[in-house]
Amino acid sequence: MFATRTQRFVYQHFLKPWFFRRDPEMVHDQMCRLGHRLGRFHAGRTCLSTLMVYRHPMLEQTVCGIRFKNPVGLTAGFDKNAELTQVIPSVGFGFEVVGSVTARPCEGNPKPRLWRLPKSKGLVVYYGLKNDGADQIQRRLRDQSFEIPIGISVAKTNDAASVGVNEGINDYIQSLKVLSQTGDFIVINVSCPNAYGGETFVDPDLLERLLSRVDQLQLTKPLFLKLPVDLTTKQLDALCEVIDLHQVDGLILSNLTKERSRKEIDQTELVQAGAGGISGAPTKQASTELIRHAYRSTQGRYVIVGVGGIFSAEDAYEKICAGASLVQLATGMIFEGPQLIGEINKGLVKLLTRDGFDSITEAIGSAHR
Numbered sequence: 023m024f025a026t027r028t029q030r031f032v033y034q035h036f037l038k039p040w041f042f043r044r045d046p047e048m049v050h051d052q053m054c055r056l057g058h059r060l061g062r063f064h065a066g067r068t069c070l071s072t073l074m075v076y077r078h079p080m081l082e083q084t085v086c087g088i089r090f091k092n093p094v095g096l097t098a099g100f101d102k103n104a105e106l107t108q109v110i111p112s113v114g115f116g117f118e119v120v121g122s123v124t125a126r127p128c129e130g131n132p133k134p135r136l137w138r139l140p141k142s143k144g145l146v147v148y149y150g151l152k153n154d155g156a157d158q159i160q161r162r163l164r165d166q167s168f169e170i171p172i173g174i175s176v177a178k179t180n181d182a183a184s185v186g187v188n189e190g191i192n193d194y195i196q197s198l199k200v201l202s203q204t205g206d207f208i209v210i211n212v213s214c215p216n217a218y219g220g221e222t223f224v225d226p227d228l229l230e231r232l233l234s235r236v237d238q239l240q241l242t243k244p245l246f247l248k249l250p251v252d253l254t255t256k257q258l259d260a261l262c263e264v265i266d267l268h269q270v271d272g273l274i275l276s277n278l279t280k281e282r283s284r285k286e287i288d289q290t291e292l293v294q295a296g297a298g299g300i301s302g303a304p305t306k307q308a309s310t311e312l313i314r315h316a317y318r319s320t321q322g323r324y325v326i327v328g329v330g331g332i333f334s335a336e337d338a339y340e341k342i343c344a345g346a347s348l349v350q351l352a353t354g355m356i357f358e359g360p361q362l363i364g365e366i367n368k369g370l371v372k373l374l375t376r377d378g379f380d381s382i383t384e385a386i387g388s389a390h391r
Protein backbone atom coordinates (compact mmCIF):
# COMPACT_ATOMS: atom_id res chain seq x y z
CA MET A 23 0.00 0.00 0.00
CA PHE A 24 1.51 3.25 -1.14
CA ALA A 25 0.99 6.85 0.01
CA THR A 26 -2.63 6.53 1.15
CA ARG A 27 -2.65 10.13 2.28
CA THR A 28 -1.76 11.31 -1.20
CA GLN A 29 -4.50 9.13 -2.69
CA ARG A 30 -7.03 10.55 -0.21
CA PHE A 31 -5.93 14.10 -1.03
CA VAL A 32 -6.25 13.53 -4.78
CA TYR A 33 -9.68 11.90 -4.39
CA GLN A 34 -11.08 14.53 -2.01
CA HIS A 35 -9.74 17.59 -3.83
CA PHE A 36 -9.81 16.60 -7.50
CA LEU A 37 -11.71 13.42 -8.36
CA LYS A 38 -14.65 13.66 -5.97
CA PRO A 39 -15.57 17.28 -6.82
CA TRP A 40 -15.41 16.35 -10.49
CA PHE A 41 -17.50 13.17 -10.02
CA PHE A 42 -20.02 14.89 -7.76
CA ARG A 43 -20.79 17.52 -10.38
CA ARG A 44 -21.88 14.77 -12.79
CA ASP A 45 -24.84 12.44 -12.98
CA PRO A 46 -24.26 9.71 -10.33
CA GLU A 47 -25.37 6.77 -12.47
CA MET A 48 -23.24 7.91 -15.40
CA VAL A 49 -20.17 8.23 -13.14
CA HIS A 50 -20.88 4.81 -11.67
CA ASP A 51 -21.17 3.21 -15.12
CA GLN A 52 -17.96 4.89 -16.30
CA MET A 53 -16.07 3.71 -13.21
CA CYS A 54 -17.37 0.18 -13.74
CA ARG A 55 -16.19 0.20 -17.36
CA LEU A 56 -12.76 1.50 -16.29
CA GLY A 57 -12.55 -1.09 -13.49
CA HIS A 58 -13.53 -3.87 -15.88
CA ARG A 59 -10.79 -2.84 -18.32
CA LEU A 60 -8.13 -2.52 -15.63
CA GLY A 61 -9.08 -5.93 -14.25
CA ARG A 62 -8.45 -7.60 -17.61
CA PHE A 63 -4.76 -6.73 -17.61
CA HIS A 64 -2.15 -8.13 -15.28
CA ALA A 65 -0.28 -4.79 -15.34
CA GLY A 66 -3.44 -2.88 -14.38
CA ARG A 67 -4.11 -5.19 -11.47
CA THR A 68 -0.51 -5.16 -10.25
CA CYS A 69 -0.33 -1.37 -10.42
CA LEU A 70 -3.52 -0.98 -8.40
CA SER A 71 -2.52 -3.64 -5.84
CA THR A 72 0.80 -1.92 -5.22
CA LEU A 73 -1.02 1.32 -4.51
CA MET A 74 -3.97 0.01 -2.55
CA VAL A 75 -3.73 -3.42 -0.95
CA TYR A 76 -2.97 -3.67 2.74
CA ARG A 77 -2.26 -7.15 4.09
CA HIS A 78 -1.82 -8.29 7.65
CA PRO A 79 -2.07 -11.75 9.23
CA MET A 80 -4.28 -10.35 12.04
CA LEU A 81 -7.00 -9.69 9.47
CA GLU A 82 -7.13 -13.21 8.06
CA GLN A 83 -9.85 -15.64 9.11
CA THR A 84 -11.89 -18.62 7.96
CA VAL A 85 -15.64 -18.08 7.95
CA CYS A 86 -18.07 -20.83 6.87
CA GLY A 87 -15.05 -22.76 5.61
CA ILE A 88 -13.99 -19.90 3.32
CA ARG A 89 -10.64 -18.16 3.75
CA PHE A 90 -10.81 -14.34 3.89
CA LYS A 91 -7.62 -12.27 3.64
CA ASN A 92 -9.38 -9.36 5.28
CA PRO A 93 -12.91 -8.71 6.56
CA VAL A 94 -13.86 -5.78 4.29
CA GLY A 95 -16.08 -6.64 1.30
CA LEU A 96 -17.73 -4.80 -1.56
CA THR A 97 -21.46 -4.87 -0.89
CA ALA A 98 -24.18 -5.89 -3.38
CA GLY A 99 -25.40 -3.26 -5.81
CA PHE A 100 -22.04 -1.84 -6.86
CA ASP A 101 -21.08 -4.64 -9.26
CA LYS A 102 -24.57 -5.57 -10.40
CA ASN A 103 -23.47 -7.53 -13.45
CA ALA A 104 -20.35 -9.18 -12.03
CA GLU A 105 -17.96 -7.23 -14.26
CA LEU A 106 -15.50 -6.18 -11.56
CA THR A 107 -14.54 -9.48 -9.96
CA GLN A 108 -11.01 -9.35 -11.39
CA VAL A 109 -10.21 -5.80 -10.29
CA ILE A 110 -11.87 -5.67 -6.87
CA PRO A 111 -9.11 -7.69 -5.10
CA SER A 112 -6.57 -5.12 -6.37
CA VAL A 113 -8.55 -2.34 -4.66
CA GLY A 114 -7.87 -4.16 -1.38
CA PHE A 115 -11.25 -5.78 -0.69
CA GLY A 116 -11.27 -9.13 1.08
CA PHE A 117 -14.42 -10.35 -0.70
CA GLU A 118 -17.21 -9.19 -2.96
CA VAL A 119 -20.95 -9.77 -3.33
CA VAL A 120 -22.13 -9.40 -6.93
CA GLY A 121 -25.68 -8.58 -7.99
CA SER A 122 -28.36 -8.62 -6.90
CA VAL A 123 -29.09 -10.99 -9.76
CA THR A 124 -32.62 -11.91 -10.81
CA ALA A 125 -33.96 -14.88 -12.78
CA ARG A 126 -34.81 -12.73 -15.79
CA PRO A 127 -32.84 -9.71 -17.02
CA CYS A 128 -34.13 -6.47 -15.53
CA GLU A 129 -33.96 -2.94 -16.95
CA GLY A 130 -34.59 -1.54 -13.49
CA ASN A 131 -36.76 1.47 -12.69
CA PRO A 132 -36.90 4.47 -15.04
CA LYS A 133 -34.08 7.04 -14.74
CA PRO A 134 -33.12 9.09 -12.81
CA ARG A 135 -32.72 6.50 -10.06
CA LEU A 136 -29.65 7.53 -8.08
CA TRP A 137 -29.10 10.76 -6.12
CA ARG A 138 -26.35 11.92 -3.79
CA LEU A 139 -26.99 13.36 -0.34
CA PRO A 140 -23.62 15.03 0.36
CA LYS A 141 -24.53 16.47 3.75
CA SER A 142 -26.18 13.28 4.98
CA LYS A 143 -23.36 11.16 3.49
CA GLY A 144 -25.78 8.86 1.72
CA LEU A 145 -27.33 7.99 -1.63
CA VAL A 146 -30.95 7.66 -2.62
CA VAL A 147 -31.16 4.44 -4.61
CA TYR A 148 -34.05 3.58 -6.90
CA TYR A 149 -32.35 1.22 -9.35
CA GLY A 150 -34.98 -1.49 -8.97
CA LEU A 151 -32.59 -4.42 -9.45
CA LYS A 152 -31.15 -3.54 -12.83
CA ASN A 153 -29.09 -6.54 -13.98
CA ASP A 154 -28.39 -8.85 -16.92
CA GLY A 155 -30.20 -11.84 -15.39
CA ALA A 156 -28.99 -15.12 -13.89
CA ASP A 157 -28.14 -16.95 -17.14
CA GLN A 158 -25.91 -14.26 -18.56
CA ILE A 159 -24.19 -13.56 -15.24
CA GLN A 160 -23.58 -17.27 -14.70
CA ARG A 161 -21.97 -17.48 -18.18
CA ARG A 162 -19.84 -14.41 -17.37
CA LEU A 163 -18.53 -15.96 -14.17
CA ARG A 164 -18.29 -19.67 -14.93
CA ASP A 165 -14.80 -19.75 -16.46
CA GLN A 166 -13.22 -17.24 -14.13
CA SER A 167 -11.03 -17.93 -11.17
CA PHE A 168 -11.23 -15.53 -8.26
CA GLU A 169 -8.55 -14.12 -6.02
CA ILE A 170 -11.06 -13.39 -3.24
CA PRO A 171 -14.30 -15.08 -2.13
CA ILE A 172 -17.26 -14.10 -4.31
CA GLY A 173 -20.85 -14.11 -3.06
CA ILE A 174 -23.78 -14.10 -5.46
CA SER A 175 -26.77 -12.09 -4.30
CA VAL A 176 -30.07 -13.33 -5.67
CA ALA A 177 -33.27 -11.26 -5.65
CA LYS A 178 -36.75 -11.61 -7.10
CA THR A 179 -37.18 -10.27 -10.64
CA ASN A 180 -38.61 -6.77 -10.49
CA ASP A 181 -41.71 -7.16 -12.61
CA ALA A 182 -45.41 -7.95 -12.37
CA ALA A 183 -44.88 -11.59 -13.36
CA SER A 184 -43.07 -12.45 -10.12
CA VAL A 185 -45.15 -10.40 -7.75
CA GLY A 186 -47.33 -13.28 -6.49
CA VAL A 187 -45.92 -15.38 -3.64
CA ASN A 188 -45.58 -18.62 -5.64
CA GLU A 189 -44.23 -16.80 -8.68
CA GLY A 190 -41.78 -14.92 -6.45
CA ILE A 191 -40.55 -18.14 -4.85
CA ASN A 192 -40.19 -19.80 -8.26
CA ASP A 193 -38.19 -16.81 -9.43
CA TYR A 194 -35.71 -17.12 -6.54
CA ILE A 195 -35.47 -20.88 -7.05
CA GLN A 196 -34.77 -20.50 -10.75
CA SER A 197 -31.88 -18.09 -10.07
CA LEU A 198 -30.50 -20.32 -7.33
CA LYS A 199 -30.54 -23.34 -9.65
CA VAL A 200 -28.63 -21.40 -12.30
CA LEU A 201 -26.11 -19.84 -9.91
CA SER A 202 -25.69 -22.43 -7.15
CA GLN A 203 -22.37 -23.70 -8.52
CA THR A 204 -20.94 -20.23 -9.09
CA GLY A 205 -18.80 -18.30 -6.60
CA ASP A 206 -18.17 -19.16 -2.96
CA PHE A 207 -21.41 -18.32 -1.19
CA ILE A 208 -25.00 -17.35 -1.94
CA VAL A 209 -27.01 -14.44 -0.59
CA ILE A 210 -30.79 -14.35 -0.74
CA ASN A 211 -31.83 -10.71 -0.79
CA VAL A 212 -35.35 -10.36 0.60
CA SER A 213 -34.92 -6.69 1.38
CA CYS A 214 -34.80 -4.67 -1.84
CA PRO A 215 -36.89 -1.59 -1.02
CA ASN A 216 -37.37 -0.66 -4.69
CA ALA A 217 -38.83 -3.80 -6.20
CA TYR A 218 -42.28 -4.25 -7.67
CA GLY A 219 -44.63 -5.58 -4.98
CA GLY A 220 -42.34 -4.63 -2.05
CA GLU A 221 -40.43 -6.83 0.39
CA THR A 222 -42.82 -9.79 0.31
CA PHE A 223 -40.54 -12.28 2.08
CA VAL A 224 -39.89 -10.16 5.14
CA ASP A 225 -43.19 -11.57 6.38
CA PRO A 226 -42.23 -14.56 8.59
CA ASP A 227 -44.87 -16.89 7.10
CA LEU A 228 -43.82 -16.12 3.55
CA LEU A 229 -40.13 -16.36 4.46
CA GLU A 230 -40.93 -19.82 5.85
CA ARG A 231 -42.40 -20.82 2.49
CA LEU A 232 -39.43 -19.44 0.58
CA LEU A 233 -36.82 -21.09 2.80
CA SER A 234 -38.62 -24.44 2.72
CA ARG A 235 -38.29 -24.46 -1.04
CA VAL A 236 -34.66 -23.34 -0.82
CA ASP A 237 -33.93 -26.23 1.58
CA GLN A 238 -35.10 -28.66 -1.09
CA LEU A 239 -32.29 -27.48 -3.37
CA GLN A 240 -29.73 -28.78 -0.85
CA LEU A 241 -27.29 -26.04 -1.71
CA THR A 242 -23.69 -27.03 -1.12
CA LYS A 243 -22.42 -23.47 -0.57
CA PRO A 244 -22.93 -21.30 2.51
CA LEU A 245 -26.20 -19.39 2.39
CA PHE A 246 -26.76 -15.89 3.76
CA LEU A 247 -29.97 -13.93 4.06
CA LYS A 248 -29.92 -10.15 3.57
CA LEU A 249 -32.48 -8.36 5.73
CA PRO A 250 -33.88 -4.82 5.79
CA VAL A 251 -32.49 -2.21 8.16
CA ASP A 252 -35.94 -0.89 9.08
CA LEU A 253 -36.75 -3.77 11.43
CA THR A 254 -37.63 -3.63 15.09
CA THR A 255 -35.80 -6.13 17.28
CA LYS A 256 -39.13 -7.92 17.70
CA GLN A 257 -39.50 -8.29 13.93
CA LEU A 258 -35.91 -9.49 13.69
CA ASP A 259 -36.57 -12.11 16.39
CA ALA A 260 -39.66 -13.31 14.51
CA LEU A 261 -37.61 -13.73 11.32
CA CYS A 262 -34.81 -15.51 13.22
CA GLU A 263 -37.33 -18.00 14.61
CA VAL A 264 -38.14 -18.94 11.01
CA ILE A 265 -34.53 -18.88 9.85
CA ASP A 266 -33.61 -21.25 12.71
CA LEU A 267 -35.66 -23.97 11.06
CA HIS A 268 -33.71 -23.83 7.79
CA GLN A 269 -30.30 -24.23 6.26
CA VAL A 270 -29.11 -20.65 6.61
CA ASP A 271 -25.51 -19.96 7.64
CA GLY A 272 -25.52 -16.23 8.05
CA LEU A 273 -27.32 -12.89 8.12
CA ILE A 274 -26.38 -9.77 6.22
CA LEU A 275 -27.45 -6.76 8.26
CA SER A 276 -28.57 -4.81 6.43
CA ASN A 277 -30.07 -3.11 3.36
CA LEU A 278 -31.10 0.47 2.50
CA THR A 279 -33.42 2.45 4.76
CA LYS A 280 -36.87 3.58 3.69
CA GLU A 281 -37.33 5.76 6.78
CA ARG A 282 -36.74 9.25 5.48
CA SER A 283 -37.36 10.87 8.84
CA ARG A 284 -34.19 9.39 10.35
CA LYS A 285 -32.31 12.02 12.33
CA GLU A 286 -29.12 11.44 10.32
CA ILE A 287 -30.83 12.64 7.12
CA ASP A 288 -30.66 16.35 6.28
CA GLN A 289 -34.24 16.86 5.13
CA THR A 290 -33.35 19.79 2.85
CA GLU A 291 -31.36 17.40 0.65
CA LEU A 292 -34.32 15.15 -0.01
CA VAL A 293 -36.16 17.85 -1.97
CA GLN A 294 -34.07 17.23 -5.09
CA ALA A 295 -34.14 13.42 -4.76
CA GLY A 296 -36.76 11.00 -5.98
CA ALA A 297 -38.19 7.85 -4.42
CA GLY A 298 -35.91 5.09 -3.19
CA GLY A 299 -34.02 3.60 -0.28
CA ILE A 300 -31.17 5.48 1.38
CA SER A 301 -27.65 4.14 1.92
CA GLY A 302 -24.64 5.38 3.84
CA ALA A 303 -24.42 7.21 7.16
CA PRO A 304 -28.22 7.24 7.76
CA THR A 305 -28.12 3.41 8.00
CA LYS A 306 -25.07 3.14 10.25
CA GLN A 307 -26.53 3.17 13.73
CA ALA A 308 -29.63 1.14 12.87
CA SER A 309 -27.62 -1.63 11.19
CA THR A 310 -25.17 -1.79 14.12
CA GLU A 311 -28.08 -2.10 16.54
CA LEU A 312 -29.52 -4.99 14.53
CA ILE A 313 -26.11 -6.70 14.48
CA ARG A 314 -25.80 -6.27 18.25
CA HIS A 315 -29.25 -7.67 18.84
CA ALA A 316 -28.90 -10.56 16.38
CA TYR A 317 -25.53 -11.59 17.81
CA ARG A 318 -26.87 -11.59 21.36
CA SER A 319 -30.17 -13.26 20.67
CA THR A 320 -28.91 -15.95 18.27
CA GLN A 321 -25.83 -16.65 20.42
CA GLY A 322 -23.42 -17.12 17.55
CA ARG A 323 -25.64 -19.52 15.55
CA TYR A 324 -25.20 -17.31 12.50
CA VAL A 325 -22.28 -15.62 10.89
CA ILE A 326 -23.17 -11.93 10.73
CA VAL A 327 -22.05 -9.65 7.94
CA GLY A 328 -22.35 -6.00 8.94
CA VAL A 329 -23.17 -3.37 6.34
CA GLY A 330 -24.44 0.18 6.44
CA GLY A 331 -22.64 3.50 6.74
CA ILE A 332 -19.05 2.32 7.09
CA PHE A 333 -16.78 5.29 6.37
CA SER A 334 -13.78 4.47 8.60
CA ALA A 335 -11.93 1.73 10.48
CA GLU A 336 -13.79 2.80 13.63
CA ASP A 337 -17.15 2.26 11.92
CA ALA A 338 -16.09 -1.22 10.75
CA TYR A 339 -14.66 -2.10 14.15
CA GLU A 340 -17.85 -1.06 15.93
CA LYS A 341 -19.82 -3.54 13.80
CA ILE A 342 -17.24 -6.28 14.38
CA CYS A 343 -17.28 -5.77 18.14
CA ALA A 344 -21.10 -5.78 17.98
CA GLY A 345 -20.97 -9.25 16.41
CA ALA A 346 -20.13 -9.03 12.70
CA SER A 347 -17.50 -11.46 11.39
CA LEU A 348 -17.25 -9.57 8.10
CA VAL A 349 -18.25 -6.11 6.95
CA GLN A 350 -19.21 -4.63 3.59
CA LEU A 351 -19.54 -1.16 2.11
CA ALA A 352 -20.23 0.85 -1.02
CA THR A 353 -21.26 4.41 -0.10
CA GLY A 354 -18.17 4.99 2.04
CA MET A 355 -15.96 4.25 -0.95
CA ILE A 356 -17.93 6.69 -3.15
CA PHE A 357 -17.61 9.49 -0.57
CA GLU A 358 -14.09 8.82 0.73
CA GLY A 359 -12.32 7.23 -2.27
CA PRO A 360 -11.13 3.71 -3.07
CA GLN A 361 -8.09 4.05 -0.78
CA LEU A 362 -10.63 3.76 2.07
CA ILE A 363 -10.45 -0.04 1.95
CA GLY A 364 -6.71 -0.07 2.71
CA GLU A 365 -7.22 2.63 5.33
CA ILE A 366 -9.89 0.56 7.06
CA ASN A 367 -7.77 -2.58 7.06
CA LYS A 368 -4.75 -0.73 8.39
CA GLY A 369 -6.91 1.03 10.98
CA LEU A 370 -8.42 -2.30 12.08
CA VAL A 371 -4.97 -3.69 12.84
CA LYS A 372 -4.28 -0.63 15.01
CA LEU A 373 -7.60 -0.99 16.85
CA LEU A 374 -7.08 -4.74 17.40
CA THR A 375 -3.60 -4.10 18.78
CA ARG A 376 -4.87 -1.27 21.00
CA ASP A 377 -7.46 -3.61 22.52
CA GLY A 378 -5.04 -6.51 23.00
CA PHE A 379 -6.52 -8.85 20.36
CA ASP A 380 -4.25 -11.13 18.34
CA SER A 381 -6.67 -11.49 15.45
CA ILE A 382 -9.93 -10.21 14.01
CA THR A 383 -11.69 -13.39 15.17
CA GLU A 384 -11.07 -12.50 18.81
CA ALA A 385 -12.75 -9.11 18.38
CA ILE A 386 -16.01 -10.46 16.94
CA GLY A 387 -18.79 -9.78 19.43
CA SER A 388 -16.30 -8.49 22.02
CA ALA A 389 -18.64 -5.63 22.98
CA HIS A 390 -20.90 -8.27 24.61
CA ARG A 391 -18.20 -9.73 26.87
Ligand SMILES: Cc1cc2nc3c(=O)[nH]c(=O)nc-3n(C[C@H](O)[C@H](O)[C@H](O)COP(=O)(O)O)c2cc1C
Nearest residue numbers: 097098099121122276277301302330331351352353
Ligand atom coordinates in the same frame (compact mmCIF):
# COMPACT_ATOMS: atom_id res chain seq x y z
C1 LIG B 1 -26.32 2.07 -5.78
C2 LIG B 1 -26.70 0.99 -4.81
C3 LIG B 1 -27.32 -0.16 -5.29
C4 LIG B 1 -27.68 -1.18 -4.41
N1 LIG B 1 -28.21 -2.34 -4.89
C5 LIG B 1 -28.36 -3.40 -4.07
C6 LIG B 1 -28.73 -4.67 -4.57
O1 LIG B 1 -28.92 -4.85 -5.77
N2 LIG B 1 -28.85 -5.70 -3.68
C7 LIG B 1 -28.63 -5.54 -2.34
O2 LIG B 1 -28.72 -6.50 -1.58
N3 LIG B 1 -28.27 -4.34 -1.83
C8 LIG B 1 -28.13 -3.28 -2.66
N4 LIG B 1 -27.73 -2.08 -2.16
C9 LIG B 1 -27.57 -1.93 -0.69
C10 LIG B 1 -26.11 -2.13 -0.27
O3 LIG B 1 -25.68 -3.43 -0.56
C11 LIG B 1 -25.94 -1.85 1.23
O4 LIG B 1 -26.73 -2.77 1.95
C12 LIG B 1 -26.35 -0.44 1.62
O5 LIG B 1 -26.00 0.47 0.62
C13 LIG B 1 -25.66 0.00 2.91
O6 LIG B 1 -24.26 -0.01 2.75
P1 LIG B 1 -23.40 1.32 2.46
O7 LIG B 1 -23.89 2.35 3.43
O8 LIG B 1 -21.98 0.93 2.67
O9 LIG B 1 -23.67 1.69 1.04
C14 LIG B 1 -27.41 -1.03 -3.02
C15 LIG B 1 -26.79 0.14 -2.55
C16 LIG B 1 -26.43 1.14 -3.42
C17 LIG B 1 -25.76 2.37 -2.88
